[in-house]
Amino acid sequence: RRPKNFPPGPSPLPILGNILELSLDNPLKDFERLRNIYGNVYSVFLGTKAAVVINGMKAMKDAMVTKGIDFAGRPQDLFVNDTTERKGLILADYGQCWKDHRRFALMTLRNFGLGKNSMEERIHGEIKYITDDLEKNIGKSYSPQLIFHNAASNIICQVLFGQRYEYDDEFIGVIVKCFTDNAKLANGPWAMLYDSFPMIRSLPLPFRRAFKNSKTCQALALTIVQEHKKTRVPGQPRDIKGDDASTFSEDMMIIYTLDLHFAGTDTTSNTLLTGFLYLITYPHIQERCQQEIDEVLGEKDQASFEDRHNMPYVQAVTHEIQRVANTVPLSVPHCTIKDTELMGYSIPKGEFVKPEAFMPFSAGPRMCLGEGLARMELFLILVTLLRKFNFIWPEDAGKPDYTPVYGVTLTPQPYNMKVQLRETK
Numbered sequence: 001r002r003p004k005n006f007p008p009g010p011s012p013l014p015i016l017g018n019i020l021e022l023s024l025d026n027p028l029k030d031f032e033r034l035r036n037i038y039g040n041v042y043s044v045f046l047g048t049k050a051a052v053v054i055n056g057m058k059a060m061k062d063a064m065v066t067k068g069i070d071f072a073g074r075p076q077d078l079f080v081n082d083t084t085e086r087k088g089l090i091l092a093d094y095g096q097c098w099k100d101h102r103r104f105a106l107m108t109l110r111n112f113g114l115g116k117n118s119m120e121e122r123i124h125g126e127i128k129y130i131t132d133d134l135e136k137n138i139g140k141s142y143s144p145q146l147i148f149h150n151a152a153s154n155i156i157c158q159v160l161f162g163q164r165y166e167y168d169d170e171f172i173g174v175i176v177k178c179f180t181d182n183a184k185l186a187n188g189p190w191a192m193l194y195d196s197f198p199m200i201r202s203l204p205l206p207f208r209r210a211f212k213n214s215k216t217c218q219a220l221a222l223t224i225v226q227e228h229k230k231t232r233v234p235g236q237p238r239d240i241k242g243d244d245a246s247t248f249s250e251d252m253m254i255i256y257t258l259d260l261h262f263a264g265t266d267t268t269s270n271t272l273l274t275g276f277l278y279l280i281t282y283p284h285i286q287e288r289c290q291q292e293i294d295e296v297l298g299e300k301d302q303a304s305f306e307d308r309h310n311m312p313y314v315q316a317v318t319h320e321i322q323r324v325a326n327t328v329p330l331s332v333p334h335c336t337i338k339d340t341e342l343m344g345y346s347i348p349k350g351e352f353v354k355p356e357a358f359m360p361f362s363a364g365p366r367m368c369l370g371e372g373l374a375r376m377e378l379f380l381i382l383v384t385l386l387r388k389f390n391f392i393w394p395e396d397a398g399k400p401d402y403t404p405v406y407g408v409t410l411t412p413q414p415y416n417m418k419v420q421l422r423e424t425k
C-alpha cells in the first residue's frame, strides 16, 4: 500500500506490485504512459518495493537541486549494488565515503588537466588514432562502434592508469565488452526481476553473467593497480593513487577505477554513435556543421574547446544529439536520506527515485562529475572528424533504424558508415 500522501500510481498487485504494467525489455514507453495518467511525479511498485519516478524540469530541479541533499542517497539493495559489491563511487550511498571519493575524482580530473590545455591535448592525441583508423577505411562500409568505445575508454584510461591501449588490444577489449554487456544487463529484464523478487537472487539465472563480468574486470584492474604500486615513485603521481589507511584501500580502488572507466566509456561513445547515425542520415546538417567549422577554424591546425563559442550551430547540433541520444535514460537511482516533500507529495526516507527528465548529466550534488570531460570530448571529436571527413550512409544499408537498444545507456542499433576524405581547400 502507498504511504499517506505518497505520489499516485497504478494499483499494485500482491507480491507482483506493478511489474505487469512495465515491459521488462524496455519500460521507457510505459513510464511515459504512466506519466500521462498520473502526472510528473508518480510511483510504481517493483514487487513490494515502491519507486518514485520524477519527470519534467520543475520536479527534477526541485528534487535534484533545491532539495538535492534530501535526494542524494543511493538505494543499496538492488542488482547493481550486488554487481559492484557495494564498493566504488557511482552507487555509494550519501555520506563521508562518497564525499571523499567524489572530491578525489574531481581533484584528479583537474590535476590531470581538465579545464586546462593538457586534457585537450590528450583528447586530440586520441583523435589522431581515430582519424588514422578512419583513413585506413576510406570508401569501405565500416562499423564505428569499436573506435568510439575504445577512444572514450583510452581518454579516461590515461587519467586512471597513465596509458592508452591499441584498438585491437585484447586486455582492454575484454573490459569494454564486459562494460557494454553490464550496461544492458543492469537495466534489463533479469535485473528488474532481481530487484522486485529477492527470493530469486540466489538462483542460477542469467543475471549471474553480470557478476561474472564484474569479477573479470576486477581481476584485470587488479593487475594494473598492482603493477602501478610496484613502480610508483612517492611524490610523483602519474595517475590516481590509493592509500591503504583510508577508504581508498586496494579493494575499493579497483571498483573505483572501474566505476570511472565505465562511466566515462559507454556514455560518451554511445552519444557519439547516435550523433553520427543522425549526421549521416541528415547530410544537410552534417554539411552546415562543416561550413561553420571551416569558417571558424580557417587555417588553424586544430580546434580548441574555446572555439565552441564561435560555433553556435555546432553547439546546437551537439545539444540536439544529446537530447535524441538520451544516453542515460533513467539516470542512476536515487533515494531520500530523510523524510521530505516533492511537488506537494510526501516522500519518506528510503524510497528510491528514478528521475527521467531530460538533463543528460542530471543535476545537484550527485550530478555527473564527468560532465566537463564529456562535453570537451564530444565537441573536439565531432569538430575534428567533421572537418576532415564526410560520413555517408552506405547504399546497400537499407533504411536507417533509429530505435535505440535499451540499457543503463541507450545504444543505437549497430550500423555501418562510409567515410570519405573532404576536399582540402
Ligand code: HEM
Pocket: 089, 090, 091, 102, 105, 156, 259, 260, 263, 264, 265, 267, 268, 271, 327, 328, 331, 332, 333, 334, 359, 360, 361, 362, 363, 365, 366, 367, 368, 369, 370, 371, 373, 374
Ligand atoms: C555524454 C556523456 C555522459 C553522460 C550523458 C553522463 C550522464 C550521467 C548521469 C545522468 C549520471 C547520474 C547522476 C545522478 O545520479 O543524478 C552520471 C553520474 C556519474 N558520471 Fe556521468 N555521464 C557522461 C560522461 C561521464 C564521464 C566522461 C565520466 C568520467 C569522468 C563520468 C562519471 C560519472 C560519475 C563518477 C558519476 C556518479 C556521480 C555520483 O554518484 O556522485 N560521466 N553521469
